[in-house]
Amino acid sequence: MRMSVIGCGYLGAVHAAAMASIGHEVVGVDVDARKIEALAAGRAPFFEPGLAEILTEGIASGRLSFTTDMSAVKGAKVHFVGVGTPQVKDGYAADLTYVNAAVDGLLPYLAPGDIVAGKSTVPVGTAATLAERVIPTGATLVWNPEFLREGFAVEDTVDPDRLVAGVPAGDEGEQAAAVLREVYHPSVAKGTPFIVTDYATAELVKVSANAFLATKISFINAMAEIAEVTGANVTTLADAIGHDARIGRRFLGAGIGFGGGCLPKDIRAFSARAEELGRGESVAFLREVDEINMRRRERAVQLVIEGLGGSVYEKKVTVLGAAFKPHSDDIRDSPGLDVAVRLHGLGAHVTVTDPEAIENARRVHPQLTYVADRDEALTGADAVIMVTEWDEYRRQLDPEHASTLATGRVVVDGRNGLDPEAWRAAGWTYLGMGRP
Template identity: 80%
Template sequence: MRLSVIGCGYLGAVHAAAMASIGHEVVGIDVDERKVASLSKGVAPFFEPGLQEILTAGIESGRLTFTTDMAAASGAKVHFIGVGTPQQKDGYAADMTYVNAAVDGLVPYLSEGDIVAGKSTVPVGTAASLTPRVEATGATLVWNPEFLREGWAVQDTIDPDRLVVGVPATDAGTTATDVLRQVYHPAVAKGTPFIVTDLATAELVKVSANAFLATKISFINAMAEIAEVTGADVTQLADAIGHDARIGRRFLGAGIGFGGGCLPKDIRAFAARAEELGRGESVGFLREVDAINLRRRERAVELAVTAAGGTVYDKKITVLGAAFKPHSDDIRDSPALDVAVRLHGLGAKVTVTDPAAIENASRVHPQLTYVEGRDNALQGAEVVIVVTEWDEYRRELTPAHVGELVANKVIVDGRNCLDAAAYRDAGFTYYGMGRP
């Protein structure tokens, strides 16, 4: 099938390459000339495991092309909208500028029977407002939210755990459902749940999933705050309650909290939309979820100050991590980078290292010192703080090896990802989040 993907950022580029990898003919369209030029050469503009391989294969096969010309969408059967919905600069609501521009730009090139499938995370009610513009061309608007995890986005696109399609209650909606089943034929054939809803429900599925995950993370971080004043160990607590099948252990890792380009802005936009609908009290708890999340960053800084003997001024502190999560170079709202910047602001000599995100981080925060290579960064450190749980920090790094490199055996585990007993046995002073 011929498909177009409008917006070739993180979501759009992965979706376009993944659709080409399962056999579709795909054109990716974006207004950013540099991004399009890079993608057209088969060069991924960001780090995402597996993307480079399917991008290269798609370009070489001729099934995948990129352009800045919206007219290239003509002739496609399905048009995916995958542009960003960032937080507004003057408030918490989602900025719908790019979604509206994408639809307006696409409308002149739509034909009778085309399907426009929204994938962007949007406030509930967006699809209803866009429908008249799309239906005036004879096309059908549906909403097909994405559930990508950065670091596993290629896998999540090709082999998702569920597919959700919101469609209008019309014959055109039924036809669109059948077409989307064909688009995702490998996943459908293997029995992946294919959930058909109305438009509003499909929009809510995405934001409610993010809200739930954010709430679960902030819940265990709230328990960490209690643990810190009672001497309890939040990791043991999480293990104990995680055995309850109704709760589960995933996303109960206490630490410096969540970041990235989705969860923080999505829960704020959800709360803002609820206020607009007159139901702000229904998700009022999300304000506290956000507040807890931000407090954990400050707590990590406090632990670093304590670890340094009461002041970090003129102390050499090595920060392991800059990306908001491992297997990504994304630094958007990164708790790791936030902690590094705060320590620098307190007068510390901060050295930051990360396997993938140094280039992005140095562009945004050039005041920090960046070092390629974990061991080089650890050399002579007076305090080490782990803020992104890359395998090369939590699995491949041993206490003995760290001890040979640092000036002081002091470590702050901002992700509770290290073996506390092993570090203490090796002579380290170990500080965890919500751990005695």
């Protein structure tokens, strides 16, 4: 099938390349000429495992192309809209400027029978409004939310755990759903759940999933706060309650909290939209979820201060990690980078290392020192804090080896991913998040 993808950022670039990898003919469109130039040359503008390979393959096959010219979408059967919905500068709501511009830009090139498939995360009610602009062209709007995990985005696109299609009522909706089943034929054929629903439900599926995950993370971090004043061990607590099938162990890892380009902005936008709908009290708990999340960053800073005897001034602190999660170079709302900036503000000499995110971090926070090599970053450190659980920090860093590099012996485990006994046996003062 011939299709277009409007917006070639993280979501759009992955979606375009993944659709080409399963046999579709895809053109990606974006206003950023430098991004398009890189993609057209087969260079991924960000780090995502597996993307470079399917990008190169798609371009070589002729099934995948990129352009800044919107007219290139003409003749495509399905048009995916995957532009960003950032938080507005003066509030919590989602900024729909890019979504509106993408749909308006598409309108002159739509033909009767075309499908416009929204993938961006939007406030509930957005699709119904956009549909009114699409209807006069004879095309049909559907809402097809994405559920990508950074670091696994290619896998999640090619082999998703579920597919959701929000469609209009009647024959038009049934026909649009049938087209989307063709688009995702390999997944549908293997039995992946394909849920057909209305616009509002499809929009809510994405934001409610993110709100639930954020709540689960903040719940265990709230328990970590209690554990810290009672001497309990939040990791053992999470293991114990995680055996309950109704709860599960995933997303019960206490630490410095969540970040990235989705969870923080999405729960804030959800709260803002609920207020607009007169139901702010229904999701009022999300404000506390957000506050708990932010408190954990400050707690990590406090642990470094405590470990260094009450002050970080003129102390060398090595921060292991800059990306908000491993297997990514995304630093958007990175808790670890926020911790690094706070320590710098208190007078510490902060050195940050990360396998993939250094250049992105340097552009945003040039005041910090960046070192690509882990061991070089550890050399001479008075304290070390692990904030992103890359394997080379969590599993591959031997505490005995670290002792030969660092000057001090203080390690703060911002992700509760290190072995406390091993670090203490090597002579380190180990400080975890909610661990005694």
